[in-house]
Amino acid sequence: ETGVTQTPRHLVMGMTNKKSLKCEQHLGHNAMYWYKQSAKKPLELMFVYNFKEQTENNSVPSRFSPECPNSSHLFLHLHTLQPEDSALYLCASSQTGTTSYNEQFFGPGTRLTVL
Amino acid sequence: AQSVSQHNHHVILSEAASLELGCNYSYGGTVNLFWYVQYPGQHLQLLLKYFSGDPLVKGIKGFEAEFIKSKFSFNLRKPSVQWSDTAEYFCAVRNTGNQFYFGTGTSLTVIP
Numbered sequence: 281e282t283g284v285t286q287t288p289r290h291l292v293m294g295m296t297n298k299k300s301l302k303c304e305q306h307l308g309h310n311a312m313y314w315y316k317q318s319a320k321k322p323l324e325l326m327f328v329y330n331f332k333e334q335t336e337n338n339s340v341p342s343r344f345s346p347e348c349p350n351s352s353h354l355f356l357h358l359h360t361l362q363p364e365d366s367a368l369y370l371c372a373s374s375q376t377g378t379t380s381y382n383e384q385f386f387g388p389g390t391r392l393t394v395l
Numbered sequence: 396a397q398s399v400s401q402h403n404h405h406v407i408l409s410e411a412a413s414l415e416l417g418c419n420y421s422y423g424g425t426v427n428l429f430w431y432v433q434y435p436g437q438h439l440q441l442l443l444k445y446f447s448g449d450p451l452v453k454g455i456k457g458f459e460a461e462f463i464k465s466k467f468s469f470n471l472r473k474p475s476v477q478w479s480d481t482a483e484y485f486c487a488v489r490n491t492g493n494q495f496y497f498g499t500g501t502s503l504t505v506i507p
Contacts, residue, residue, distance in 0.1 A: 284438075311493070322399065323485070323497035336494070370439070376493050383429055384487075384495060386439040 283307065284387035286371050292393045293361065301356040301390045303371030311376045312354040313384065314346060317368040329354060330376055361394045368392070397422045399488050401498035408476050409506050416471040416501050418460075418486035427489040428469040430460055433500075434482045442484070445469065456480070478507045 284305045293299050305312060314326040328336035329348040343365075345357040354371055368391050372384040402417045420426065430442040443454025450462040460471045469486060486498040 313495075315497075320404075320499065322499045325495065328493075330493075372439075374493075382427070382489070382493070383441050383444050385441075386431075388438040 284371055284373055284385050286387035286390050288390055289388060290391045292395065294395050295361060298359040300358065301369055303354040303387055305352055305373035307373055307385060309373040309375045310351050311374045312348060313372040314354065314356050315370040315372065317370055317389065363394050366392055366394045397490065397496050399486055399496045399498040401486055401501050403501045404499065405502045407504045407506065410478055411475045414473040414476045416484055418469045418471065418498060420467050420488045422488060422490050424491055428462055429487040430454065430471050431485040431487060432482050433485065439485065476505050478505045481505045
Protein backbone atom coordinates (compact mmCIF):
# COMPACT_ATOMS: atom_id res chain seq x y z
CA GLU A 281 0.00 0.00 0.00
CA THR A 282 1.27 3.45 -0.86
CA GLY A 283 1.07 6.87 0.76
CA VAL A 284 -0.18 7.49 4.27
CA THR A 285 -2.78 5.22 5.82
CA GLN A 286 -4.80 5.72 8.97
CA THR A 287 -6.90 3.35 11.03
CA PRO A 288 -9.61 3.33 12.05
CA ARG A 289 -11.39 5.64 9.64
CA HIS A 290 -14.24 6.22 12.09
CA LEU A 291 -14.27 5.94 15.87
CA VAL A 292 -16.99 6.55 18.40
CA MET A 293 -15.96 6.47 22.02
CA GLY A 294 -17.26 7.39 25.43
CA MET A 295 -15.47 9.83 27.68
CA THR A 296 -14.11 7.04 29.87
CA ASN A 297 -12.76 4.89 27.05
CA LYS A 298 -9.16 4.43 25.98
CA LYS A 299 -8.46 4.08 22.29
CA SER A 300 -5.59 4.56 19.88
CA LEU A 301 -5.32 5.97 16.39
CA LYS A 302 -2.74 4.50 14.06
CA CYS A 303 -0.87 6.06 11.17
CA GLU A 304 1.56 4.42 8.78
CA GLN A 305 3.52 6.05 6.00
CA HIS A 306 5.01 4.11 3.10
CA LEU A 307 6.97 7.00 1.61
CA GLY A 308 10.30 6.68 3.41
CA HIS A 309 9.83 10.04 5.11
CA ASN A 310 11.55 11.01 8.32
CA ALA A 311 8.94 13.32 9.85
CA MET A 312 5.38 12.62 10.91
CA TYR A 313 2.62 14.87 12.21
CA TRP A 314 -0.75 14.77 13.94
CA TYR A 315 -3.31 17.45 13.09
CA LYS A 316 -6.81 18.13 14.35
CA GLN A 317 -9.30 19.38 11.78
CA SER A 318 -12.44 20.99 13.11
CA ALA A 319 -15.09 22.81 11.12
CA LYS A 320 -14.41 26.49 10.43
CA LYS A 321 -10.99 26.37 12.09
CA PRO A 322 -7.47 26.07 10.66
CA LEU A 323 -5.81 22.72 10.83
CA GLU A 324 -4.32 22.54 14.30
CA LEU A 325 -0.88 21.01 14.50
CA MET A 326 -0.74 18.77 17.55
CA PHE A 327 2.53 16.87 17.46
CA VAL A 328 5.61 16.61 15.27
CA TYR A 329 8.15 13.82 15.18
CA ASN A 330 11.46 14.09 13.37
CA PHE A 331 13.50 10.89 13.20
CA LYS A 332 11.22 9.38 15.89
CA GLU A 333 11.92 12.24 18.29
CA GLN A 334 9.09 14.52 19.31
CA THR A 335 10.04 18.03 18.32
CA GLU A 336 6.79 19.86 18.87
CA ASN A 337 3.83 19.66 21.20
CA ASN A 338 1.50 22.55 20.64
CA SER A 339 0.00 22.77 24.12
CA VAL A 340 -2.04 19.65 23.55
CA PRO A 341 -3.91 18.34 26.61
CA SER A 342 -2.38 15.29 28.25
CA ARG A 343 -5.43 13.19 27.37
CA PHE A 344 -3.75 12.95 23.95
CA SER A 345 -0.54 10.95 24.04
CA PRO A 346 1.55 10.37 20.90
CA GLU A 347 3.91 7.51 20.26
CA CYS A 348 6.36 7.06 17.41
CA PRO A 349 8.06 3.65 17.62
CA ASN A 350 9.81 4.09 14.27
CA SER A 351 9.87 6.53 11.39
CA SER A 352 7.03 4.75 9.58
CA HIS A 353 4.48 4.48 12.38
CA LEU A 354 2.74 7.03 14.52
CA PHE A 355 0.09 6.48 17.17
CA LEU A 356 -2.21 8.80 19.05
CA HIS A 357 -3.40 7.33 22.32
CA LEU A 358 -6.67 8.74 23.62
CA HIS A 359 -8.12 8.58 27.12
CA THR A 360 -10.82 10.45 29.04
CA LEU A 361 -11.64 12.63 26.06
CA GLN A 362 -14.23 15.39 26.03
CA PRO A 363 -17.04 15.91 23.51
CA GLU A 364 -15.20 18.97 22.14
CA ASP A 365 -12.41 16.63 21.07
CA SER A 366 -14.69 15.28 18.36
CA ALA A 367 -13.01 16.11 15.06
CA LEU A 368 -11.14 14.68 12.10
CA TYR A 369 -7.63 13.67 13.11
CA LEU A 370 -5.15 13.78 10.28
CA CYS A 371 -1.75 12.22 10.05
CA ALA A 372 0.87 13.55 7.67
CA SER A 373 4.46 12.83 6.77
CA SER A 374 7.23 14.71 5.04
CA GLN A 375 10.91 14.53 4.30
CA THR A 376 12.87 17.13 6.22
CA GLY A 377 16.32 18.39 5.43
CA THR A 378 15.77 18.54 1.68
CA THR A 379 14.56 21.37 -0.51
CA SER A 380 12.59 19.66 -3.19
CA TYR A 381 10.22 17.17 -1.64
CA ASN A 382 9.24 18.52 1.73
CA GLU A 383 5.57 19.06 1.27
CA GLN A 384 3.36 17.07 3.59
CA PHE A 385 1.46 14.04 2.47
CA PHE A 386 -1.77 13.42 4.33
CA GLY A 387 -3.69 10.36 5.31
CA PRO A 388 -7.48 10.10 4.97
CA GLY A 389 -8.03 10.90 8.63
CA THR A 390 -9.91 9.31 11.49
CA ARG A 391 -13.33 10.80 12.20
CA LEU A 392 -13.60 10.77 15.99
CA THR A 393 -16.84 11.24 17.87
CA VAL A 394 -16.74 11.49 21.65
CA LEU A 395 -20.06 10.87 23.36
CA ALA B 396 2.26 34.47 16.21
CA GLN B 397 2.54 33.21 12.67
CA SER B 398 -0.70 32.76 10.80
CA VAL B 399 -2.25 32.13 7.43
CA SER B 400 -5.37 34.02 6.38
CA GLN B 401 -7.82 32.90 3.75
CA HIS B 402 -10.31 35.67 3.32
CA ASN B 403 -12.88 33.79 1.27
CA HIS B 404 -14.67 31.23 3.40
CA HIS B 405 -17.18 30.09 0.86
CA VAL B 406 -17.15 30.80 -2.87
CA ILE B 407 -19.88 29.84 -5.32
CA LEU B 408 -19.18 30.02 -9.05
CA SER B 409 -20.76 28.87 -12.25
CA GLU B 410 -18.81 26.60 -14.55
CA ALA B 411 -16.32 28.43 -16.80
CA ALA B 412 -16.05 31.35 -14.39
CA SER B 413 -12.61 32.45 -13.28
CA LEU B 414 -11.42 31.76 -9.77
CA GLU B 415 -9.12 33.58 -7.43
CA LEU B 416 -8.72 32.56 -3.79
CA GLY B 417 -6.76 34.82 -1.49
CA CYS B 418 -4.05 33.71 0.91
CA ASN B 419 -1.91 35.93 3.11
CA TYR B 420 0.62 34.89 5.69
CA SER B 421 2.50 36.53 8.49
CA TYR B 422 6.14 35.49 8.59
CA GLY B 423 9.10 37.64 7.69
CA GLY B 424 11.60 34.92 6.84
CA THR B 425 12.03 32.48 4.01
CA VAL B 426 8.93 30.42 3.40
CA ASN B 427 7.68 27.57 1.29
CA LEU B 428 4.08 27.95 0.19
CA PHE B 429 1.47 25.35 -0.62
CA TRP B 430 -2.09 24.97 -1.75
CA TYR B 431 -3.86 21.78 -0.79
CA VAL B 432 -7.25 20.59 -1.99
CA GLN B 433 -9.70 18.30 -0.24
CA TYR B 434 -12.38 16.85 -2.49
CA PRO B 435 -15.57 15.63 -0.80
CA GLY B 436 -14.84 12.44 1.08
CA GLN B 437 -11.16 12.43 0.13
CA HIS B 438 -7.97 13.34 1.92
CA LEU B 439 -5.89 16.46 1.52
CA GLN B 440 -3.85 16.49 -1.68
CA LEU B 441 -1.15 18.85 -2.83
CA LEU B 442 -2.32 21.18 -5.60
CA LEU B 443 0.87 23.17 -6.07
CA LYS B 444 3.86 24.49 -4.17
CA TYR B 445 6.38 27.30 -4.25
CA PHE B 446 9.92 26.93 -2.98
CA SER B 447 11.99 29.41 -4.98
CA GLY B 448 12.48 30.83 -8.45
CA ASP B 449 9.62 31.90 -10.69
CA PRO B 450 6.92 33.33 -8.40
CA LEU B 451 4.20 32.09 -10.76
CA VAL B 452 3.69 28.44 -10.01
CA LYS B 453 1.64 26.06 -12.08
CA GLY B 454 -0.03 23.07 -10.47
CA ILE B 455 -2.30 20.25 -11.42
CA LYS B 456 -5.70 20.58 -13.09
CA GLY B 457 -5.00 24.02 -14.54
CA PHE B 458 -4.43 25.78 -11.22
CA GLU B 459 -1.72 28.34 -10.69
CA ALA B 460 -0.62 30.59 -7.86
CA GLU B 461 1.48 33.71 -7.66
CA PHE B 462 3.83 34.47 -4.81
CA ILE B 463 4.04 38.20 -4.14
CA LYS B 464 6.65 38.60 -1.44
CA SER B 465 5.96 42.27 -0.80
CA LYS B 466 2.33 41.51 -0.09
CA PHE B 467 2.97 38.24 1.79
CA SER B 468 0.43 36.68 -0.53
CA PHE B 469 0.06 33.45 -2.47
CA ASN B 470 -3.27 33.64 -4.27
CA LEU B 471 -4.66 30.67 -6.14
CA ARG B 472 -6.15 31.12 -9.59
CA LYS B 473 -7.86 29.15 -12.31
CA PRO B 474 -9.14 30.80 -15.50
CA SER B 475 -12.13 28.49 -15.98
CA VAL B 476 -13.50 26.29 -13.21
CA GLN B 477 -15.31 23.00 -13.65
CA TRP B 478 -17.93 21.27 -11.56
CA SER B 479 -15.26 18.77 -10.49
CA ASP B 480 -13.32 21.59 -8.82
CA THR B 481 -15.91 21.67 -6.03
CA ALA B 482 -13.79 21.10 -2.94
CA GLU B 483 -12.17 22.71 0.08
CA TYR B 484 -8.94 24.58 -0.60
CA PHE B 485 -6.27 25.17 2.03
CA CYS B 486 -3.30 27.47 1.88
CA ALA B 487 -0.25 26.49 3.94
CA VAL B 488 3.09 28.00 4.81
CA ARG B 489 6.23 26.24 5.95
CA ASN B 490 8.87 28.28 7.73
CA THR B 491 12.56 27.60 8.10
CA GLY B 492 11.86 25.64 11.29
CA ASN B 493 9.84 23.09 9.30
CA GLN B 494 6.65 24.31 10.96
CA PHE B 495 3.55 24.23 8.83
CA TYR B 496 0.68 26.67 9.27
CA PHE B 497 -2.65 26.22 7.52
CA GLY B 498 -5.45 28.62 6.78
CA THR B 499 -9.08 27.96 7.70
CA GLY B 500 -9.84 26.79 4.20
CA THR B 501 -12.13 28.04 1.43
CA SER B 502 -15.08 25.99 0.36
CA LEU B 503 -15.63 26.22 -3.40
CA THR B 504 -18.91 25.18 -4.95
CA VAL B 505 -19.11 25.13 -8.74
CA ILE B 506 -22.59 25.11 -10.20
CA PRO B 507 -22.97 23.24 -13.51
